Structure formats: structure tokens, C-alpha cells
Amino acid sequence: MKFLFDFFPILLFFGVFKLAEVFEPTAHSLVTTYLGGMIAGGTIKPDQAPIMLATVVAILATTLQIAYVKARGRKVDLMLWVSFAIITIFGGLTIYLHDDNFIKWKPTLIYLIFxxxxxxxxxxxRKNLMREAMESQLKLPDDVWSKVGLSWAAFFLFLGVLxxxxxxxxxxxxxxAWVSFKVFGITGLMFVFIIGQTVMLSKYIEAEDDKADDKIVKDQA
Structure with a gap:
């Protein structure tokens, strides 16, 4: 469920972009009519309309994420604030300057910040962020936690450069093509990496399960 929540703006971005590509004249009309005051010069080329609409929707979706979390009385994650700041600034520049190069930098900046x-x-x-996030569900030796933290940092650097x-x-x-890669390519790589991490840590997970089973047997005895 959290995965879908985190990817909500990305999925909307992709869906709106692809739909706007199919109905480009309509998308161009919408952007010109409703976003003309936000665009330098007031007009854009028809083929620029899809990225403009998709960017606006992504900004609104991220804003709704924060509003939803706050409405439930929960603390907004720092990473969500970072994502909101970057999508608002670089998305705003994309719209105002009608230049999609700014929005293309957004994933790289987020991954590099992570x-x-x-x-x-x-x-x-001396603070392992992955350990703080996962230690309540998984017990690992200190050296393994260090490797986990470094491997995630290296993976995010890789995604940023890629x-x-x-x-x-x-x-x-x-x-x-970039929009498709952003949704399917990066998401696919994320899944592969998580599976790799799970396989790497499986022996520790199994060890914890064995300890839990032994404790249950002892308690029953």
C-alpha cells in the first residue's frame, strides 16, 4: 500500500503524459487556456503540452500526498518534503520556461540527495538510516547494516547518473521515451535491487525465524 502511495505522483505523471500525447491538440488547448499566465510568452508548441500537463498533475499529486498525511495527523517524511520541494521548483521552471530539461533533472537530484x-x-x-528504518523488522549484525546502508547509497547514486x-x-x-524509462525502467531496477537485497539478507532472516521458533518451543515446554 505504501508503495502505491509513494508512486502515486509518478503514475499520474505517466498516465497524463501518455494521454496528452494521444490527444495533443486538446492538451495544447488546455495548457494555452489555463496555464498561459504561468508560461513565459504565454504560448507553447503543441508537442510541449503533454509534459506541461503531466508536470502540473505531478505537483498537485505530491501536494495532495502531504495534505493527506497531515489530515491523518501523521508526520510528513523528510523525503516527501524533499520530493515536494524539487518537483515544485523544477516543475515550476519546466512550466514557466516551457523547457522539459528541468523536470528531467528532478529524479537525479532526489536520488543524489538520498x-x-x-x-x-x-x-x-555514525547514523545508519536504513538501520533506523528497518531494524524493528529485521535484526542484523553491525557490519551487515553498514553494507546495507552503503549498498543503498551506491544504488541511488547509480540511478541518479543513469x-x-x-x-x-x-x-x-x-x-x-524518457517518461517511459522513468516509470518502468527505474521502477524495474528498484524491484531487482530489492530482490537482490532480500536474497543477500535471507540467511539472517531465516536465522531470526529459527530463533523465534526455538523460543516458542521452549515456552510451550
Whole structure:
């Protein structure tokens, strides 16, 4: 459930972009009519309309996420605030300057902030963010927690660099292909990495299960 909540803005971004591509004249009319006052010069080319609409929807979706969390009386995660700040600033620049290069930088900036935050916490403050997030569900030796934290930081750095390569080298000038990669490529890599992490940590998970089973047997005895 949390996975869907976290990916809510991305899924909407993708859906609106692809729909606007199919109905480009309608999308262009909507952007010109309702966003004209937010765009430098007041007008855009028809092929720029899909990314404009998708960006507006992504900003609104992230805003709704924060409003929903607050309405439930819960604390908004720092990472959600970071995502909101970046999508608002770079999405706003994308709309105002009608330049999709700004929105293409957004994933890289978020991943780099995640990676640097984890590294600074681990080496500067002796604080393993992955351990704090997962320790209540999983018990690991200190050295393993260190590897887990470093592997996630390295993975986020990799995603940040990969996004730049895809956006500005591999699919340069092809915003549609980049949007598809952003949703399916990065999400797919995330799943593969999580599965790899699960396999790597499976022996520790099994050990914890065995200890729990032994405790139950002793209690029953």
C-alpha cells in the first residue's frame, strides 16, 4: 500500500503524459487556456503540452500526498518534503520556461540527495538510516547494516547518473521515451535491487525465524 502511495505522483505523471500525447491538440488547448499566465510568452508548441500537463498533475499529486498525511495527523517524511520541494521548483521552471530539461533533472537530484544524506549520516554522524528504518523488522549484525546502508547509497547514486544518461544522451530530445524509462525502467531496477537485497539478507532472516521458533518451543515446554 505504501508503495502505491509513494508512486502515486509518478503514475499520474505517466498516465497524463501518455494521454496528452494521444490527444495533443486538446492538451495544447488546455495548457494555452489555463496555464498561459504561468508560461513565459504565454504560448507553447503543441508537442510541449503533454509534459506541461503531466508536470502540473505531478505537483498537485505530491501536494495532495502531504495534505493527506497531515489530515491523518501523521508526520510528513523528510523525503516527501524533499520530493515536494524539487518537483515544485523544477516543475515550476519546466512550466514557466516551457523547457522539459528541468523536470528531467528532478529524479537525479532526489536520488543524489538520498545517497548523500545516507553517506553523510553514516560517516559523519555514525547514523545508519536504513538501520533506523528497518531494524524493528529485521535484526542484523553491525557490519551487515553498514553494507546495507552503503549498498543503498551506491544504488541511488547509480540511478541518479543513469537518469542523466537516459534523459540527455540515450534518449536526447525524446521526452516520451524518457517518461517511459522513468516509470518502468527505474521502477524495474528498484524491484531487482530489492530482490537482490532480500536474497543477500535471507540467511539472517531465516536465522531470526529459527530463533523465534526455538523460543516458542521452549515456552510451550
Amino acid at each position: 545517497a548523500l544524506g545516507m553517506l553523510i549520516a553514516q560517516f559523519g554522524f 537518469n542523466l544518461l537516459v534523459a540527455f544522451v540515450i534518449f536526447e530530445g525524446n521526452t516520451s
